[in-house]
Amino acid sequence: xxxxxxxxxxxxxxxxxxxxxxxxxxRKAIQNSDGEAIRNxxxxxxxxxxxxxxxxxxxxxxxxxxxxxxxVISPLLLAELEDEVVEDxxxxxxxxxxxxxxKELDSDDAIQIFEELPKERHAAVLADLSEQDRKEIxxxxxxxxxTAGRLMQREFVAAPEFWTVHQTxxxxxxxxxxxxxxxxxxxxxxxxxxxxxxxxxYLPLSTLMRSGPDLVLKDIMDNNLTVIKPELDxxxxxxxxEKFDLISAPVVDVDGRLSGMITVDDIVEIIQxxxxxxxxxxxxxxxxxxxxTVGSTVMARAPxxxxxxxxxxxxxxxxxxxxxxIEKLVALAVLMPIVASMGGNTGTQALTVAIRxxxxxxxxxxxxxxxxxxxxxxxxxxxxIFATILGIITLAWFDNFKLSFVIAAALVFNLFCAGLAxxxxxxxxxxVGADPAVASTVFVTTVTDVVGFLVFLGLAGAFLL
Amino acid sequence: xxxxxxxxxxxxxxxxxxxxxxxxxxRKAIQNSDGEAIRNxxxxxxxxxxxxxxxxxxxxxxxxxxxxxxxVISPLLLAELEDEVVEDxxxxxxxxxxxxxxKELDSDDAIQIFEELPKERHAAVLADLSEQDRKEIxxxxxxxxxTAGRLMQREFVAAPEFWTVHQTxxxxxxxxxxxxxxxxxxxxxxxxxxxxxxxxxYLPLSTLMRSGPDLVLKDIMDNNLTVIKPELDxxxxxxxxEKFDLISAPVVDVDGRLSGMITVDDIVEIIQxxxxxxxxxxxxxxxxxxxxTVGSTVMARAPxxxxxxxxxxxxxxxxxxxxxxIEKLVALAVLMPIVASMGGNTGTQALTVAIRxxxxxxxxxxxxxxxxxxxxxxxxxxxxIFATILGIITLAWFDNFKLSFVIAAALVFNLFCAGLAxxxxxxxxxxVGADPAVASTVFVTTVTDVVGFLVFLGLAGAFLL
Numbered sequence: 009x010x011x012x013x014x015x016x017x018x019x020x021x022x023x024x025x026x027x028x029x030x031x032x033x034x035r036k037a038i039q040n041s042d043g044e045a046i047r048n049x050x051x052x053x054x055x056x057x058x059x060x061x062x063x064x065x066x067x068x069x070x071x072x073x074x075x076x077x078x079x080v081i082s083p084l085l086l087a088e089l090e091d092e093v094v095e096d097x098x099x100x101x102x103x104x105x106x107x108x109x110x111k112e113l114d115s116d117d118a119i120q121i122f123e124e125l126p127k128e129r130h131a132a133v134l135a136d137l138s139e140q141d142r143k144e145i146x147x148x149x150x151x152x153x154x155t156a157g158r159l160m161q162r163e164f165v166a167a168p169e170f171w172t173v174h175q176t177x178x179x180x181x182x183x184x185x186x187x188x189x190x191x192x193x194x195x196x197x198x199x200x201x202x203x204x205x206x207x208x209x210y211l212p213l214s215t216l217m218r219s220g221p222d223l224v225l226k227d228i229m230d231n232n233l234t235v236i237k238p239e240l241d242x243x244x245x246x247x248x249x250e251k252f253d254l255i256s257a258p259v260v261d262v263d264g265r266l267s268g269m270i271t272v273d274d275i276v277e278i279i280q281x282x283x284x285x286x287x288x289x290x291x292x293x294x295x296x297x298x299x300x301t302v303g304s305t306v307m308a309r310a311p312x313x314x315x316x317x318x319x320x321x322x323x324x325x326x327x328x329x330x331x332x333x334i335e336k337l338v339a340l341a342v343l344m345p346i347v348a349s350m351g352g353n354t355g356t357q358a359l360t361v362a363i364r365x366x367x368x369x370x371x372x373x374x375x376x377x378x379x380x381x382x383x384x385x386x387x388x389x390x391x392x393i394f395a396t397i398l399g400i401i402t403l404a405w406f407d408n409f410k411l412s413f414v415i416a417a418a419l420v421f422n423l424f425c426a427g428l429a430x431x432x433x434x435x436x437x438x439x440v441g442a443d444p445a446v447a448s449t450v451f452v453t454t455v456t457d458v459v460g461f462l463v464f465l466g467l468a469g470a471f472l473l
Numbered sequence: 474x475x476x477x478x479x480x481x482x483x484x485x486x487x488x489x490x491x492x493x494x495x496x497x498x499x500r501k502a503i504q505n506s507d508g509e510a511i512r513n514x515x516x517x518x519x520x521x522x523x524x525x526x527x528x529x530x531x532x533x534x535x536x537x538x539x540x541x542x543x544x545v546i547s548p549l550l551l552a553e554l555e556d557e558v559v560e561d562x563x564x565x566x567x568x569x570x571x572x573x574x575x576k577e578l579d580s581d582d583a584i585q586i587f588e589e590l591p592k593e594r595h596a597a598v599l600a601d602l603s604e605q606d607r608k609e610i611x612x613x614x615x616x617x618x619x620t621a622g623r624l625m626q627r628e629f630v631a632a633p634e635f636w637t638v639h640q641t642x643x644x645x646x647x648x649x650x651x652x653x654x655x656x657x658x659x660x661x662x663x664x665x666x667x668x669x670x671x672x673x674x675y676l677p678l679s680t681l682m683r684s685g686p687d688l689v690l691k692d693i694m695d696n697n698l699t700v701i702k703p704e705l706d707x708x709x710x711x712x713x714x715e716k717f718d719l720i721s722a723p724v725v726d727v728d729g730r731l732s733g734m735i736t737v738d739d740i741v742e743i744i745q746x747x748x749x750x751x752x753x754x755x756x757x758x759x760x761x762x763x764x765x766t767v768g769s770t771v772m773a774r775a776p777x778x779x780x781x782x783x784x785x786x787x788x789x790x791x792x793x794x795x796x797x798x799i800e801k802l803v804a805l806a807v808l809m810p811i812v813a814s815m816g817g818n819t820g821t822q823a824l825t826v827a828i829r830x831x832x833x834x835x836x837x838x839x840x841x842x843x844x845x846x847x848x849x850x851x852x853x854x855x856x857x858i859f860a861t862i863l864g865i866i867t868l869a870w871f872d873n874f875k876l877s878f879v880i881a882a883a884l885v886f887n888l889f890c891a892g893l894a895x896x897x898x899x900x901x902x903x904x905v906g907a908d909p910a911v912a913s914t915v916f917v918t919t920v921t922d923v924v925g926f927l928v929f930l931g932l933a934g935a936f937l938l
Contacts, residue, residue, distance in 0.1 A: 064837060218646055250745065293825065313855055345810060354774070
């Protein structure tokens with residue numbers, strides 16, 4: 009009899025609550041060097057669950073666990089773990105365990121593990137694989153990282169266009185009985201090919217399943233096939249999957265012959281990774297991933313903090329040009345950060361919207377002009393609104409009509425520059441082939457700081473003193 | 474003969490290039506009120522492609538197009554369009570066209586369209602549907618927005634545990650021949666149920682496909698079924714799909730009976746939407762989506778700009794407490810923005826990492842303490858590094874040893890506060906049940922501005938003057 013299935017109510021709460029006790033127990037077992045207790049704590053867990061718990065451990069404990077109970081690191085667990093974690097623990101595993109994992113897993117997962125292996129162990133692991141497995145790994149490695157070629161698995165199901173539904177199903181059953189390695193663990197579409205192995209169309213398994221056994225594939229297949237070239241960047245692959253609601257897609261070689269398959273579960277991971285990359289880049293954190301130690305945290309943040317220091321000093325230099333004015337009217341020093349801060353905020357808003365619209369491809373050459381005009385106008389409108397408010401507050405605070413006029417004018421101008429910079433900087437970076445998320449923030453806030461101080465203090469010098 | 478499949482090289486470049494000319498031609502046809510030209514330009518396009526082009530148009534042109542050539546808005550196109558766009562164009566469509574779309578689409582897509590329909594048209598559209606379709610819509614609407622119940626489709630494939638593989642396939646073929654509405658357009662798993670319609674396990678179609686015809690489902694099914702309750706938030710649903718690499722998952726009712734199915738293509742959309750939400754929330758843009766006009770852009774940004782104005786004024790108030798000190802030593806005014814800016818940057822870095830780690834559930838109660846300690850220590854280390862650099866620069870610039878010591882001390886302290894605030898603010902917001910991405914930025918930068926000015930000017934007042 010089958011065990012009752014688990015009903016999950018609010019997994020983020022329940023699993024988080026569980027984690028604390030469970031992870032604590034695990035850490036205790038590790039500190040006691042109790043391999044048996046570790047195995048008991050991790051027995052019968054789903055590999056995905058196991059991976060989560062394992063990643064919750066501090067890296068020292070993780071490594072100790074691997075040494076104490078290496079058998080816990082199953083092939084499926086290795087496939088579930090984050091790349092950074094795999095990189096950490098592979099040096100602790102025996103050669104046999106690594107090559108066993110690579111033999112058992114589909115080729116895309118095997119390549120991901122191989123990627124994290126130190127170069128000096130490559131030859132030894134490859135020597136341990138079968139001729140076919142070795143070739144698959146080597147072929148995959150011929151493609152650049154983060155391309156479709158790296159991502160794809162070599163296992164897929166293809167059928168000649170003249171086969172019937174019955175023949176196709178029968179073929180898969182035979183492959184399965186013979187333990188054929190080329191049958192993927194999971195697949196969702198059958199690719200229909202011609203005599204030269206060129207894909208002509210595809211059949212979702214659900215269509216194959218409901219079609220009469222005597223129907224011929226070419227008559228029921230979907231011609232609207234999205235074929236992917238192996239050199240395509242993974243971000244573009246993800247875009248195609250999203251756009252066309254794909255579950256799997258075939259990859260072809262230079263001659264257009266079917267050579268691999270990409271499935272949607274890998275795409276979900278890529279989307280998450282790309283998103284983490286974008287967010288961290290916008291915040292000036294240079295290294296993504298599961299950063300664990302103080303040292304790596306400092307290393308990931310210091311570079312952009314240094315750039316920020318330089319731009320802040322540039323802004324200070326602008327202020328230093330107006331020391332005389334500030335000495336005469338110290339209210340300028342009190343008020344000037346408001347102009348810069350409002351500009352920075354407006355710039356960040358425009359920038360974030362632009363970065364996101366570029367990532368989702370809602371911002372294209374077809375509507376760029378409109379988007380720039382919209383940002384500029386919206387910044388002016390917001391500038392007028394907040395200039396009015398700030399002008400009134402300044403008047404009430406310092407009882408100086410000219411001062412309140414100067415700050416209002418400076419605010420409108422700075423917000424206008426901020427809105428424009430917010431959209432033009434990422435567009436410009438993209439145009440020169442750079443990642444628009446990286447460095448955009450620093451450029452934009454430099455503009456808003458420098459312009460803010462310069463215009464406010466400059467106008468004050470000209471009209472107030 | 475089947476037409477050759479399209480090989481896509483770099484879709485973001487090629488399609489973007491195409492867009493400009495194509496969208497321009499489309500806009501021209503719209504301005505000429507030439508419905509025929511519009512139809513020709515949009516003929517034979519994939520609905521996803523069509524949706525992209527349509528969304529590239531300014532909203533005025535979009536509406537004009539719908540009025541000129543309403544037949545272009547096919548059911549499949551409606552299902553592909555962004556919610557905001559559907560909301561815009563539904564008022565322009567005849568009742569018959571809307572109800573036709575809702576009849577043809579799977580129930581999850583039909584509900585999404587119904588959601589965007591003005592309330593006063595609900596009754597009329599429902600009256601036009603079949604008894605079953607109407608019930609499905611009403612049932613879906615009984616669940617809250619953004620829950621599994623809203624998201625799921627009522628069409629799925631279930632089979633009793635005692636059926637054989639052959640029986641199951643035969644059943645689907647019969648359903649298909651009879652045009653049974655309950656057979657989904659696409660599906661990936663067969664759910665195995667007991668006599669009470671409780672799900673016991675599932676069979677990926679690829680397993681069903683390769684298994685011998687006489688095998689019984691309960692012997693080959695996967696017991697490791699993730700069952701979803703209809704009230705589960707869509708973000709949690711997406712998390713389960715990611716974690717367990719799901720392609721589809723069954724939804725059950727209060728009695729644990731199978732009542733619907735969620736598929737991965739909807740999940741990919743949700744992940745993207747949640748990303749957009751997080752990024753915009755961090756930047757203080759209150760409304761996500763395809764904002765098109767200057768008015769809506771202003772509305773989406775002004776609220777958080779107003780909050781920012783208040784916090785900037787609070788920081789200015791802090792400065793105003795030290796007007797005397799600034800008058801005596803104007804270098805303070807020159808240097809103070811550096812302390813605030815470095816703090817703001819450090820806070821944003823810590824904040825973004827924390828928000829992202831919360832979203833991906835890498836930051837959990839099991840490792841929160843470690844993460845806080847890490848942020849605090851990393852901030853101190855970076856504080857010491859940049860205090861040294863800034864101290865030397867200040868000494869060289871103003872030739873004032875005490876001043877350079879004061880700014881160095883203020884920087885270390887402010888970066889420490891920034892790092893702590895960066896992780897504690899989102900954790901605190903989450904604890905009280907708020908979205909950690911919303912408002913975090915304002916809280917953190919308020920801390921770094923106020924602390925930065927207060928400590929730097931305060932120390933200067935105490936030790937320099």
